[in-house]
Amino acid sequence: MSDFLKIQQINKTFQPDKEVRIEALQDINLEIEAGDFVVISGPSGSGKTTLLNIVGGLENATGGTVILDGQNVTGLAEKELSHLRRNHIGFIFQAYNLIPVLNVRENIEFIMKLQGTTQRACDQGVEEIAKKLHIDDLLKKLPHQLSGGQQQRVAVARAVAAEPKLILADEPTANLDSQNAATLMDMLEHLNQHEGITIIFSSHDPMVIERAKHSIVLKDGKVVSNERFN
Amino acid sequence: MFKTATKIGITSLLRRRTRSALLILMIAVSLWGLLFIEGIYDGMTEQMIANAIRSDSGHISIFADGYRLNPDLSRWIENTIELDEFLNERQQIKSTVARLKQDGLVATAHYSRGIAILGIDLEREANHSHLEGYLRHGELNFGERQRGAIIGFKLAKKLKVAIGNKIILSAQNSAGEMASTALKVKGIIKTHNMAFDENAVFIAAAKARELLSMPTGISQIAISIANEGEIASLQQQLQEEFPNLTIKRWDELYPALQQSRVLMAGFKQVINIIIFSIAALGIFGVMLVSVLERMREFGIMLAIGTKFSQIGIIILVEASILGCAGFGLGALAGFSTLYYFKIYGLDLSVFSSALDEFGLDAITYAIIRPDYFFTALAAIILASVFSIIIPLRILKKTKPVDAINAI
Numbered sequence: 107m108s109d110f111l112k113i114q115q116i117n118k119t120f121q122p123d124k125e126v127r128i129e130a131l132q133d134i135n136l137e138i139e140a141g142d143f144v145v146i147s148g149p150s151g152s153g154k155t156t157l158l159n160i161v162g163g164l165e166n167a168t169g170g171t172v173i174l175d176g177q178n179v180t181g182l183a184e185k186e187l188s189h190l191r192r193n194h195i196g197f198i199f200q201a202y203n204l205i206p207v208l209n210v211r212e213n214i215e216f217i218m219k220l221q222g223t224t225q226r227a228c229d230q231g232v233e234e235i236a237k238k239l240h241i242d243d244l245l246k247k248l249p250h251q252l253s254g255g256q257q258q259r260v261a262v263a264r265a266v267a268a269e270p271k272l273i274l275a276d277e278p279t280a281n282l283d284s285q286n287a288a289t290l291m292d293m294l295e296h297l298n299q300h301e302g303i304t305i306i307f308s309s310h311d312p313m314v315i316e317r318a319k320h321s322i323v324l325k326d327g328k329v330v331s332n333e334r335f336n
Numbered sequence: 337m338f339k340t341a342t343k344i345g346i347t348s349l350l351r352r353r354t355r356s357a358l359l360i361l362m363i364a365v366s367l368w369g370l371l372f373i374e375g376i377y378d379g380m381t382e383q384m385i386a387n388a389i390r391s392d393s394g395h396i397s398i399f400a401d402g403y404r405l406n407p408d409l410s411r412w413i414e415n416t417i418e419l420d421e422f423l424n425e426r427q428q429i430k431s432t433v434a435r436l437k438q439d440g441l442v443a444t445a446h447y448s449r450g451i452a453i454l455g456i457d458l459e460r461e462a463n464h465s466h467l468e469g470y471l472r473h474g475e476l477n478f479g480e481r482q483r484g485a486i487i488g489f490k491l492a493k494k495l496k497v498a499i500g501n502k503i504i505l506s507a508q509n510s511a512g513e514m515a516s517t518a519l520k521v522k523g524i525i526k527t528h529n530m531a532f533d534e535n536a537v538f539i540a541a542a543k544a545r546e547l548l549s550m551p552t553g554i555s556q557i558a559i560s561i562a563n564e565g566e567i568a569s570l571q572q573q574l575q576e577e578f579p580n581l582t583i584k585r586w587d588e589l590y591p592a593l594q595q596s597r598v599l600m601a602g603f604k605q606v607i608n609i610i611i612f613s614i615a616a617l618g619i620f621g622v623m624l625v626s627v628l629e630r631m632r633e634f635g636i637m638l639a640i641g642t643k644f645s646q647i648g649i650i651i652l653v654e655a656s657i658l659g660c661a662g663f664g665l666g667a668l669a670g671f672s673t674l675y676y677f678k679i680y681g682l683d684l685s686v687f688s689s690a691l692d693e694f695g696l697d698a699i700t701y702a703i704i705r706p707d708y709f710f711t712a713l714a715a716i717i718l719a720s721v722f723s724i725i726i727p728l729r730i731l732k733k734t735k736p737v738d739a740i741n742a743i
Contacts, residue, residue, distance in 0.1 A: 159737050164639055165735070188641055192640070197639055197640055206633060207351065207633075208344065208347075212343070216340060216637075217641065219337050220337070220640075220641055220642055220646065264640070
């Protein structure tokens with residue numbers, strides 16, 4: 107398999123001009139294959155979220171390059187990054203981050219509308235995804251009417267709706283109980299195996315970590331372990 | 337996307353309904369008040385102009401050459417037959433009236449003062465000026481022997497005369513000699529034209545000719561036309577046909593009234609600036625707080641790939657909903673109020689003495705013009721657009737990841 111994502115010499119320093127500089131990431135070099143199911147683990151403050159943000163174009167690296175599917179992400183302008191996030195990357199956040207004023211259906215189809223999908227295609231797409239993720243009975247509900255597990259399933263649905271090549275999930279199970287966390291991992295595994303979507307998620311939950319095909323461990327902004335499992 | 341933006345806008349406004357309602361109410365009340373002032377002020381201006389046109393100048397007045405500078409009996413319009421023929425052929429002319437004017441003196445047993453004597457054909461004058469609407473006391477009749485006079489209410493007050501009282505008119509006749517006649521006050525009128533209410537004595541044209549020894553000729557012909565848009569072309573035609581006469585439009589005879597219209601246009605601009613400022617400041621305040629409160633929401637949208645321009649549309653839709661709701665409510669209230677005062681008039685009789693000085697009736701009828709509403713709507717839409725510039729700049733400077741982490 108080819109390298110789908112190349113992370114080369116990535117550095118991230120917060121407050122670079124101040125006396126107390128925070129070296130969040132130091133010389134990170136990683137290669138991730140298409141269709142990989144990757145977990146980034148490590149203690150709090152190890153740089154997991156920062157790395158995911160840089161890969162997703164949400165944050166700029168201080169140095170180094172991220173090449174996603176042949177495209178240098180680190181050199182892109184905000185407009186191009188927005189296009190990349192809209193069309194090629196799906197995000198799942200720890201705090202679900204659904205749009206509170208839109209119901210489940212509208213949250214899922216929001217990204218499709220951003221891509222210029224017609225209403226008819228949106229309706230069809232939402233129905234399909236909702237059935238697949240078992241949230242078809244929640245479509246009319248608002249985010250605040252859902253449990254944490256349900257909200258995270260909707261967040262997955264929203265991420266999938268964009269038909270991305272890559273899903274980045276920042277501690278997706280952190281706010282969920284073990285049963286909901288297992289269900290969510292089943293979902294992500296299913297998307298990885300059946301849809302071929304590359305998924306990179308961060309976690310420090312051993313139950314979640316053991317399900318990954320590729321494990322990267324960060325500590326103090328450095329890669330301390332990079333293992334692939336068969 | 338626009339439907340989604342509208343839904344996000346409406347839902348967000350409903351989530352903050354007290355704040356939104358207060359802003360809508362603030363815009364509506366301001367707009368209502370300003371529309372009311374605009375309509376009433378416009379009504380007053382048009383009333384002053386209408387009174388001047390109706391009581392004196394008509395839309396166009398014709399004078400003998402030089403009469404405007406030296407209004408005496410040596411300058412009169414002689415060839416009235418040709419002029420009458422010309423005017424009768426013009427379809428656009430509603431009515432005409434001929435007057436013989438001379439400055440003179442009116443005296444009673446107690447008081448005397450300088451006035452303008454106007455010899456008129458009462459029937460034609462009534463048809464042209466609708467004098468019956470001006471009559472306050474007595475009747476519009478010079479009597480069988482034409483020894484009656486109609487005077488303005490202010491003059492009557494100064495002379496301390498009432499209906500049936502005697503007055504003496506004196507004036508220089510065409511031979512340059514002083515002539516006098518005794519008349520009885522038959523009617524007292526209130527035209528709201530100060531020149532007439534304070535300084536005019538209307539007498540029968542025949543009586544005026546006798547007093548002034550003027551068997552023929554007239555001083556002024558006032559023309560009223562159906563369509564104000566044709567005033568300039570008729571003036572030009574008249575001037576070409578009768579180059580030896582002075583043809584003046586009402587606005588040339590009453591430049592101060594024309595200035596009032598110009599002033600009204602300026603006043604409307606001021607009103608639109610006030611509407612713009614109120615709406616812009618109000619919407620800006622609400623939208624700024626709204627954007628700061630929803631930084632996380634917008635951060636999520638940006639993170640999942642929403643274009644900044646699409647966020648701009650969402651915020652603009654929200655600001656426009658606030659502005660348009662305020663406009664709708666204010667315009668409805670303003671229209672209803674102005675419509676009421678257009679039909680029933682605004683009774684300002686408590687200020688009648690002050691209004692008289694300006695040539696205004698005690699009851700002012702409001703005017704409703706579509707441009708009040710169109711310009712106010714344009715001002716509010718513009719205000720909505722301007723009010724979101726700073727909130728959008730704040731959002732633009734914020735990175736999506738920082739916005740997501742904002743509390």
